[in-house]
Amino acid sequence: MSTTTVQENDVILRVEGLKKHFVPHLSLVESLGKPKKIIKAVDGITFDIRRGEIFALIGESGSGKTTTGKLIMKLIDATDGRMVLDGEDVTTLDKPKLEEYRKKVQMIFQDPYASMNPRFKVRKVLEEPLSIHRIGTGYKDREPLIREALESVKLTPIEEFIERYPHMLSGGQRQRLATARTLILKPKLLVADEPVSMIDLSTRAEILAMMKDVQQSMGLTYLYITHDLSTARYFADRIAVMYLGRIVEIGPSDEVIDNPLHPYTKALIAAVPEPETGKVSVIKDLPIFGEIPSPANIPPGCRFHTRCPYAKDSCKEQVPELVDVGGGHLHACLRAHEI
Amino acid sequence: MSEKVLEVKNLKMYYHTSKGAVRAIDDISFSLFKGETLGVVGESGCGKTSMGTSLLRMPTVPGKFEGGEILIQGKSIIPMAERDVRKDIRWQTISMVFQGAMNCLTPVYTVGRQMYETLYEHKPMSKKEAQPIIEEYLGHVGLPPEVAKRYPHELSGGMKQRVVIATALFLKPSIVILDEPTTALDVVVQAQIINLLKRLKQEFGLSFIFITHDLALESEVSDRICVMYAGKIVELCENAQVFGPQGPAHPYTEKLLLATPRLHKKVESLAFIPGAPPDLVNPPQGCRFAPRCHKVFDRCLVEEPPLREIEPGHMAACWRCF
Numbered sequence: 003m004s005t006t007t008v009q010e011n012d013v014i015l016r017v018e019g020l021k022k023h024f025v026p027h028l029s030l031v032e033s034l035g036k037p038k039k040i041i042k043a044v045d046g047i048t049f050d051i052r053r054g055e056i057f058a059l060i061g062e063s064g065s066g067k068t069t070t071g072k073l074i075m076k077l078i079d080a081t082d083g084r085m086v087l088d089g090e091d092v093t094t095l096d097k098p099k100l101e102e103y104r105k106k107v108q109m110i111f112q113d114p115y116a117s118m119n120p121r122f123k124v125r126k127v128l129e130e131p132l133s134i135h136r137i138g139t140g141y142k143d144r145e146p147l148i149r150e151a152l153e154s155v156k157l158t159p160i161e162e163f164i165e166r167y168p169h170m171l172s173g174g175q176r177q178r179l180a181t182a183r184t185l186i187l188k189p190k191l192l193v194a195d196e197p198v199s200m201i202d203l204s205t206r207a208e209i210l211a212m213m214k215d216v217q218q219s220m221g222l223t224y225l226y227i228t229h230d231l232s233t234a235r236y237f238a239d240r241i242a243v244m245y246l247g248r249i250v251e252i253g254p255s256d257e258v259i260d261n262p263l264h265p266y267t268k269a270l271i272a273a274v275p276e277p278e279t280g281k282v283s284v285i286k287d288l289p290i291f292g293e294i295p296s297p298a299n300i301p302p303g304c305r306f307h308t309r310c311p312y313a314k315d316s317c318k319e320q321v322p323e324l325v326d327v328g329g330g331h332l333h334a335c336l337r338a339h340e341i
Numbered sequence: 342m343s344e345k346v347l348e349v350k351n352l353k354m355y356y357h358t359s360k361g362a363v364r365a366i367d368d369i370s371f372s373l374f375k376g377e378t379l380g381v382v383g384e385s386g387c388g389k390t391s392m393g394t395s396l397l398r399m400p401t402v403p404g405k406f407e408g409g410e411i412l413i414q415g416k417s418i419i420p421m422a423e424r425d426v427r428k429d430i431r432w433q434t435i436s437m438v439f440q441g442a443m444n445c446l447t448p449v450y451t452v453g454r455q456m457y458e459t460l461y462e463h464k465p466m467s468k469k470e471a472q473p474i475i476e477e478y479l480g481h482v483g484l485p486p487e488v489a490k491r492y493p494h495e496l497s498g499g500m501k502q503r504v505v506i507a508t509a510l511f512l513k514p515s516i517v518i519l520d521e522p523t524t525a526l527d528v529v530v531q532a533q534i535i536n537l538l539k540r541l542k543q544e545f546g547l548s549f550i551f552i553t554h555d556l557a558l559e560s561e562v563s564d565r566i567c568v569m570y571a572g573k574i575v576e577l578c579e580n581a582q583v584f585g586p587q588g589p590a591h592p593y594t595e596k597l598l599l600a601t602p603r604l605h606k607k608v609e610s611l612a613f614i615p616g617a618p619p620d621l622v623n624p625p626q627g628c629r630f631a632p633r634c635h636k637v638f639d640r641c642l643v644e645e646p647p648l649r650e651i652e653p654g655h656m657a658a659c660w661r662c663f
């Protein structure tokens with residue numbers, strides 16, 4: 003076995019050719035005489051998430067990241083493709099199996115406050131998932147788990163926080179509580195969709211550090227969804243770059259950032275501001291044109307060709323597939339070897 | 342030194358709430374020079390937006406000025422009659438792109454109609470007269486004229502932000518306050534909007550106050566950096582004095598910079614500032630940053646450090662810097 007192939011039992015989640023196509027709801031008048039345009043939000047993605055890693059999914063707004071997260075959470079059904087969790091096909095599940103699945107795969111939402119009952123004190127916020135999943139029979143039973151969860155996200159002293167309402171917490175503390183609430187079910191996989199994007203820099207650094215500590219001490223696996231490359235590099239082991247419903251590059255974080263192969267990844271990197279002096283009067287040279295096209299109107303060939311500074315005629319016709327260049331670094335660009 | 346277009350002297354603006362006065366702007370002084378971009382940074386709640394709305398002389402209720410002066414092109418605007426502020430100052434001389442404005446466009450009106458209403462409020466004119474002006478300004482922000490006929494939900498985030506910027510420029514102000522204009526956008530769109538703002542600034546000879554919590558972004562846009570903490574300015578200096586080899590002087594700025602991720606220089610872990618900013622109803626005695634500061638000593642706990650020049654063009658408010 004070569005070093006780059008991963009052993010089956012090292013993979014916690016395998017996603018194969020996964021698709022999600024939305025059929026828009028048009029009013030009768032709107033739909034008259036117009037063919038229905040299908041929105042291909044996720045359009046055939048394949049990747050493995052390895053046990054104990056932080057896997058980042060990166061891309062612009064509208065690239066299909068949240069839809070991928072929802073598919074993995076099984077909040078929506080796939081149009082096509084397959085998902086395997088821990089060796090078990092989970093593409094379609096009956097109700098009891100789905101409940102089991104929802105315990106194993108947890109999600110942290112972008113706005114933790116919106117997903118919490120404001121009339122619940124911290125203790126109740128944490129007890130709720132336990133009672134939903136019928137873990138323990140009363141508060142006495144559940145208290146050790148609640149304390150353990152608060153401890154792990156460092157909402158301490160516990161006595162002080164357990165009696166508070168969510169509105170009595172700072173943004174950072176609320177995000178800690180949201181994390182504690184997902185950890186309490188001891189999930190195998192945690193999907194975090196932009197967990198820190200609306201938070202200021204210092205709190206963001208604090209939360210990511212806390213999440214990483216918890217991940218390492220509990221041996222968790224994360225799918226970290228973001229458009230922020232700089233935190234992804236620092237936080238994640240591997241990065242997958244998504245564009246218009248497809249993965250265009252995937253590899254170890256340092257490799258993807260230091261040695262990007264796909265023109266889209268290069269453009270994302272060029273766009274990130276670095277805290278250095280001397281750039282105020284510089285108009286940044288962005289190696290990308292315009293805005294992301296609609297997923298209802300995906301360009302033929304390489305779907306990036308309309309914005310790519312390297313596109314040639316062949317890019318308009320031929321669909322690039324992911325190519326492995328070694329070291330677990332893959333890209334889907336027809337011209338990567340010459341640019 | 343070029344001409345001062347704005348001068349703020351010992352400004353205080355408090356929100357009078359049932360719990361007491363929130364001292365959101367608590368004795369701040371600075372100037373804005375013609376053609377410069379002054380970056381205002383700091384954690385959430387430190388008073389950045391309050392500073393912006395104060396400069397427009399429209400603090401949100403229950404905010405009230407408690408002292409100090411705002412001079413815009415030499416005119417003191419706090420004592421002015423509201424009518425005169427509306428006629429000459431607000432939007433005409435100083436305008437603002439509000440935090441989250443792109444998500445506050447009215448969903449039921451077209452972009453053109455909303456732009457027309459803004460225009461009409463200050464310069465009554467017919468729709469026909471307004472149309473070329475609207476199209477011209479859409480052009481300035483890189484949007485085709487058809488956008489006027491679109492509804493906000495038909496536009497991407499970047500396009501909506503361009504519309505908001507066009508509207509802020511409508512009445513030909515010379516100073517524009519931009520409050521987190523790119524925070525809700527992804528990196529590519531953010532970079533495009535920043536490029537656009539830099540071009541507009543040149544083209545119209547504008548001066549900017551650029552508010553954000555993202556220091557990395559400030560490094561790319563602002564000539565000078567104004568760091569706020571708990572309603573006060575704690576450091577005010579040239580871009581290079583924060584982002585150059587010497588690094589910032591104030592421990593707060595130092596920590597903020599260490600918490601800023603760098604794409605190309607990976608560190609093992611990002612630093613963060615433990616604790617949270619103080620309650621602005623009862624701010625701590627002495628230096629407001631003292632409870633979280635890694636360089637704190639006895640004096641900091643009892644005596645408030647003034648904002649003082651520590652080298653040419655570099656002000657800081659910290660007992661360790663003097």
Ligand SMILES: Nc1ncnc2c1ncn2[C@@H]1O[C@H](COP(=O)(O)OP(=O)(O)OP(=O)(O)O)[C@@H](O)[C@H]1O
Nearest residue numbers: 024041043062063064065066067068069070229297
């Ligand atoms: N229920 C839906 N019906 C129709 N279109 C949808 C639906 N959900 C998502 N889309 C479309 O699919 C595309 C991908 O959306 P998605 O939310 O997955 O993107 P994202 O990468 O998470 O973007 P962001 O960074 O803005 O969160 C978008 O164009 C979106 O408008």
Ligand SMILES: Nc1ncnc2c1ncn2[C@@H]1O[C@H](COP(=O)(O)OP(=O)(O)OP(=O)(O)O)[C@@H](O)[C@H]1O
Nearest residue numbers: 356363365384385386387388389390391401402403
């Ligand atoms: N209308 C208001 N009434 C009472 N308090 C207010 C009001 N607006 C702001 N504040 C308080 O004033 C302080 C400064 O708020 P401000 O909105 O200026 O901060 P900011 O630096 O812009 O923060 P952010 O980065 O979150 O936008 C905060 O403590 C805030 O809670």
Ligand code: SF4
Nearest residue numbers: 304307310317335336
């Ligand atoms: S395949 Fe062509 S169009 Fe696509 S990214 Fe590569 S060079 Fe650009």
Ligand SMILES: [Mg+2]
Nearest residue numbers: 067068069195
């Ligand atoms: Mg999303």
Ligand SMILES: [Mg+2]
Nearest residue numbers: 389390391440
């Ligand atoms: Mg603000």
